[in-house]
Amino acid sequence: MDLKQLAALVAVAEHRSFSAAARALHTVQSNVSTHVAHLERELGVTLVDRSAGELTEEGRVVVERARRVQSELEALVSDVAAVHDEISGTVRAGIIGTTARWLSPPLLEAMAASYPDVRLVILDATTTSLLPQLSNGQIDLAVVNTPLDDPEVEVAPLFDEDRLLVVPAGHPLQERDEVSFEELANHELLLPASGTAFREELDRFAAEAGVKLATKAEVDGMRLLASLAFSGFGAAILPASATPGWVGGDWKRIPVPGLPGRSVGLAHRRRGLPSAAERALRDTLQAVVREQAPEQPGIYPVAG
Helix, strand or coil: CCHHHHHHHHHHHHHCCHHHHHHHHCCCHHHHHHHHHHHHHHHCCCCEECCCCEECHHHHHHHHHHHHHHHHHHHHHHHHHHHCCCCCEEEEEEECHHHHHHHHHHHHHHHHHHCCCEEEEEEECCHHHHHHHHHCCCCCEEEEEECCCCCCEEEEEEEEECEEEEEECCCCCCCCCCCCCHHHHHCEEEEECCCCHHHHHHHHHHHHHCCCCEEEEEECCHHHHHHHHHCCCCEEEEEHHHCCCCCCCCEEEEECCCCCCEEEEEEEECCCCCCHHHHHHHHHHHHHHHHHHHHCCCEEECCC
16 A cells, blocks of 8 residues: 555545546546555455445545545655744645635735745635534644534634624615614514524524514525625625625624624644644634734634
8 A cells, every 4th residue: 555546546536536536646547547446455345436436435434544644744744844944835724704705815925924835725615514624634724613512623712703784775774773683573684594503593592582583585605695685685694704894885784782693713633743834824823813803893803
């Protein structure tokens, strides 16, 4: 078993075909097929169902472990360079979409200035999508909604934020300075899709308050939900990070007293040693949040 075999299998898993995997690895398809076949012979199992073009159950287990091996090797190279004060390597961070929009630009700028030899890859996704990728080693760090119930993950708090009502021009509530949650029952709202963490929290709070929210539309995607509100399609309850001040348009934020906010943290795997590049990103990200969060309305960095 060697690293080329593991890399070939991971590429097949990520690109869902041998030909696409070959293109990603800058080689020919026969090389990828040979590497995977040798790996299967060594392990005595079929790793890829050729007829369906999908991993077998054994293949999924091997890929998860192979990704961790690749991550550890990258960390090894980074740590050896760090001995000579040369922090380098690749580090991958997942960031929830609403936060990525204001955090990514200053983070990329700060990392480029302080650690020019570190290659930073940012993935924009939801908390539920990022956590499995953090666990299996596809990403090194994740900025996610908290709290989390995962014994394999450790989380450091980053910031708290308000949840607000956003109304477009001409909405009956546009002139209000604040709105009670009970009043929202009288107005149709754009709401997150059922089954999402945000919607579950909102429904739970509504049930405790004895309020039945009227749904104008359900939208799976916080940024799309915000865009619809900004463009005048309707009012929506959004996290403060989804309503940055630089977004144009005739719309207004309205506080809803008593409506619980949300907390966001920086998650990493408990197992394994972080690379020098990962430690550099962790420190830089926390510093950028402390500096930039106060500039975002309704966002409050956690001291520390």
